[in-house]
Amino acid sequence: xxxxxxxxxxxxxxxxxxxxxxxxxxxxxxxxxxxxxxxxxxxxxxxxxxxxxxxxxxxxxxxxxxxxxxxxxxxxxxxxxxxxxxxxxxxxxxxxxxxxxxxxxxxxxxxxxxxxxxxxxxxxxxxxxxxxxxxxx
Amino acid sequence: xxxxxxxxxxxxxxxxxxxxxxxxxxxxxxxxxxxxxxxxxxxxxxxxxxxxxxxxxxxxxxxxxxxxxxxxxxxxxxxxxxxxxxxxxxxxxxxxxxxxxxxxxxxxxxxxxxxxxxxxxxxxxxxxxxxxxxxxxxxxxxxxxxxxxxxxxxxxxxxxxxxxxxxxxxxxxxxxxxxxxxxxxxxxxxxxxxxxxxxxxxxxxxxxxxxxxxxxxxxxxxxxxxxxxxxxxxxxxxxxxxxxxxxxxxxxxxxxxxxxxxxxxxxxxxxxxx
Numbered sequence: 195x196x197x198x199x200x201x202x203x204x205x206x207x208x209x210x211x212x213x214x215x216x217x218x219x220x221x222x223x224x225x226x227x228x229x230x231x232x233x234x235x236x237x238x239x240x241x242x243x244x245x246x247x248x249x250x251x252x253x254x255x256x257x258x259x260x261x262x263x264x265x266x267x268x269x270x271x272x273x274x275x276x277x278x279x280x281x282x283x284x285x286x287x288x289x290x291x292x293x294x295x296x297x298x299x300x301x302x303x304x305x306x307x308x309x310x311x312x313x314x315x316x317x318x319x320x321x322x323x324x325x326x327x328x329x330x331x
Numbered sequence: 332x333x334x335x336x337x338x339x340x341x342x343x344x345x346x347x348x349x350x351x352x353x354x355x356x357x358x359x360x361x362x363x364x365x366x367x368x369x370x371x372x373x374x375x376x377x378x379x380x381x382x383x384x385x386x387x388x389x390x391x392x393x394x395x396x397x398x399x400x401x402x403x404x405x406x407x408x409x410x411x412x413x414x415x416x417x418x419x420x421x422x423x424x425x426x427x428x429x430x431x432x433x434x435x436x437x438x439x440x441x442x443x444x445x446x447x448x449x450x451x452x453x454x455x456x457x458x459x460x461x462x463x464x465x466x467x468x469x470x471x472x473x474x475x476x477x478x479x480x481x482x483x484x485x486x487x488x489x490x491x492x493x494x495x496x497x498x499x500x501x502x503x504x505x506x507x508x509x510x511x512x513x514x515x516x517x518x519x520x521x522x523x524x525x526x527x528x529x530x531x532x533x534x535x536x537x538x539x540x541x542x543x544x545x546x547x548x549x550x551x552x553x554x555x556x557x558x559x560x561x562x563x564x565x566x567x568x569x570x571x572x573x574x575x576x577x578x579x580x581x582x583x584x585x586x587x588x589x590x591x592x593x594x595x596x597x598x599x600x601x602x603x604x605x
Contacts (some may be wrong), residue, residue: 239555
């Protein structure tokens, strides 16, 4: 059997700093992280989260589908079902308690375009200025 | 630096037919390098072979060998990396018989960057580049020249910058314990920064590096706080050399002091405190 070992350069998914890291791939499986020495952001350093950035990828506790609580139990659902439910509930809350009863939390790891869309959604669709992101949490 | 690239490529091409892969450094996206296992099936990939910066090759070799214990592998090693593999072999972490080493000799510039005392390989006939002498280590000399209270103040300040990323432990070719004391809440408090007693983390690690550190400085290079921790290990290993005549990675058949049962007369006591 041919042995395959390579590193895939990527950006740490955890915070807005965006340190460069290598995902170590052995025979097609993700096995670890190495810092990227020449990356202009991290310059070969990582924090404890970056060093463990591979750990969640295949973790057994990782959510692989949306979950909807039905009769007190979390039940696996499709994205269509989940988004429909969220949209309905947000609509009800907005009508009943007003748009400022809703807050949106975005992420420093989203792209600029995604963050733009989310603030647009908060301001233009929901009608609130309650928008913030994880880098301040 | 580039004049070693062609001979290194030739050396790898010579070794490749006899092994299942040669571990070296490959240039990737944006020119950023990483360890890579070059295979005999894709010799053309050697176009992307790189020399610098050095990468934690011994640790990577162990990772591959643990999944493929029987595989014959080649590995491009600098002096420190070769020493790393020798020490790992002595602690049963790698299978020496299945490894073919291609010794990459460091340049003056690289040795000075690493403050390296031994920028050359000693266990292999296949060498690339011209071996050079070790260079001085002004940082260690400077710290050693400090008074006791200055040293205390210096290290306290350095350790205070630690963000407890565990990077120095993760990247170290000689840190391979199944249970790590640095993860034991009794010794190193978890979930708190700055640590209430950062010396605990660093001095435990320094003690565990005794007669193990091969001066590759991967720990210093990955430290986001720039703590010059290899200075401690260098000074501790100087004591080990004087007390036990032991040099890490130098001889394959000399047992490290931790694995010896000492009897009276086995070693000469020096004037150093025991």
